[in-house]
Amino acid sequence: MTQDRDIHAYLAEFDDIPGTRVFTARRARQGYQLNQFAMSLMKAENREHWKADERAYLADWKLTDEQKQAVLDRDYTKLLDLGGNIYFLSKIFSTDGQSFLQAVSTMSGMSLEDYTAMMIAGGRSPEGVRSIKGKN
Amino acid sequence: MARITAGVASSHIPALGVASDLDKTAEAYWQPAFAGYEWTKAWEAEVKPDVVILVYNDHASAFDMKIIPTFAIGCAEEFQPADEGWGPRNVPVVKGHPDLAWHIAQSCILDEFDMTIINEMDVDHGLTVPLSMMFGKPAEWPCRVIPLAVNVVTYPPPSGNRCWALGEAIARAVASYDEDLNVQVWGTGGMSHQLQGTRAGLINKEWDNRFLDGMVGSSDALRRIPHIEYLRETGSEGIEMVMWLIMRGAMGRETRMLHRHYHVPASNTAVGHIVLEPVDGEVPPTETIEGNSQAAQDLIA
Numbered sequence: 239m240t241q242d243r244d245i246h247a248y249l250a251e252f253d254d255i256p257g258t259r260v261f262t263a264r265r266a267r268q269g270y271q272l273n274q275f276a277m278s279l280m281k282a283e284n285r286e287h288w289k290a291d292e293r294a295y296l297a298d299w300k301l302t303d304e305q306k307q308a309v310l311d312r313d314y315t316k317l318l319d320l321g322g323n324i325y326f327l328s329k330i331f332s333t334d335g336q337s338f339l340q341a342v343s344t345m346s347g348m349s350l351e352d353y354t355a356m357m358i359a360g361g362r363s364p365e366g367v368r369s370i371k372g373k374n
Numbered sequence: 375m376a377r378i379t380a381g382v383a384s385s386h387i388p389a390l391g392v393a394s395d396l397d398k399t400a401e402a403y404w405q406p407a408f409a410g411y412e413w414t415k416a417w418e419a420e421v422k423p424d425v426v427i428l429v430y431n432d433h434a435s436a437f438d439m440k441i442i443p444t445f446a447i448g449c450a451e452e453f454q455p456a457d458e459g460w461g462p463r464n465v466p467v468v469k470g471h472p473d474l475a476w477h478i479a480q481s482c483i484l485d486e487f488d489m490t491i492i493n494e495m496d497v498d499h500g501l502t503v504p505l506s507m508m509f510g511k512p513a514e515w516p517c518r519v520i521p522l523a524v525n526v527v528t529y530p531p532p533s534g535n536r537c538w539a540l541g542e543a544i545a546r547a548v549a550s551y552d553e554d555l556n557v558q559v560w561g562t563g564g565m566s567h568q569l570q571g572t573r574a575g576l577i578n579k580e581w582d583n584r585f586l587d588g589m590v591g592s593s594d595a596l597r598r599i600p601h602i603e604y605l606r607e608t609g610s611e612g613i614e615m616v617m618w619l620i621m622r623g624a625m626g627r628e629t630r631m632l633h634r635h636y637h638v639p640a641s642n643t644a645v646g647h648i649v650l651e652p653v654d655g656e657v658p659p660t661e662t663i664e665g666n667s668q669a670a671q672d673l674i675a
Contacts, residue, residue: 347572
């Protein structure tokens, strides 16, 4: 009743939103191992192993080399492109002692100070970033 | 008979939980966000619900990518706060109401809402932050809680219309439960926020406030908002607001507003909060074969 009846048209619209990766089935499949790895950091003993030797910890997971490097680099924009989901990736930055504000600001192209100031001033306006095609 | 007496909607921003846990709520940054919950804390202490059906989403805590239930109902005796990567929150264990939870699960399934039944799970900030906002920092939570987890992470999440209709099915289930219980339904998450990419930090005050307006009264226009509108207008994580519509659906035909609060920002997110009570709590009758079968209903009574 409320959704587009054509699944292809429904999914195609998601690619028309600037700077946004909607966590679709395609991304969920691409990022399965990456997200499950991140999830493993919910256990305190796993966090200890991870902190002791990140590369050795990653060796036990079937991530692509590109995904592994992006994890080591804490490149969250890249990780989203490689199928990561922010709520799974949050286990990595939480283990680093970072807040959502700190981690999310790294994807915005702004410094933490500027990003925080933007949020206090009311956040980013939706004007001009709703649709690529519609330029609104 | 059990009865739904009120509905509460609220953001469940993890940073609010951290601010509460570290006693930072009086700090200049946090004070305006928390101030809007003072009315609700006093009201909850007065109306004393027996059970809260708490609609929230799990943020990769109880459910990983192995199993992704669209609607999952917690039927356990109790639920421990989850370790989300920095150790579990130091908040009371959440006591469930297995008998009512199982009744709702069975009634909803006969009503053709195919619920996933969860007998063991930890609950993350999505569930415990609203408890902190509404009840503060007690030694024990003052009521039983039935967790109702909705998938809003992996697409597609349920439609707003489906969520509204589930709320109506929950209202029918509660009304057919014999014990005299004062039940509230809480819908949590939102409001506008985007936690990714170059659009991170998106906030849409006008849209959020129109959504708050739409929760009040007899209009059901909100149930027809498509996913793409939430994504474009309220950021990639604003889709959580479909969970508010489960609460709204459970309130019945018409609501009255008791309290409303909106503040930007808390962390990356717009804080929205509203308290409703049913004016006309009538919901449409079930249209399913088993929902209308006395024999089937007798089995779950």
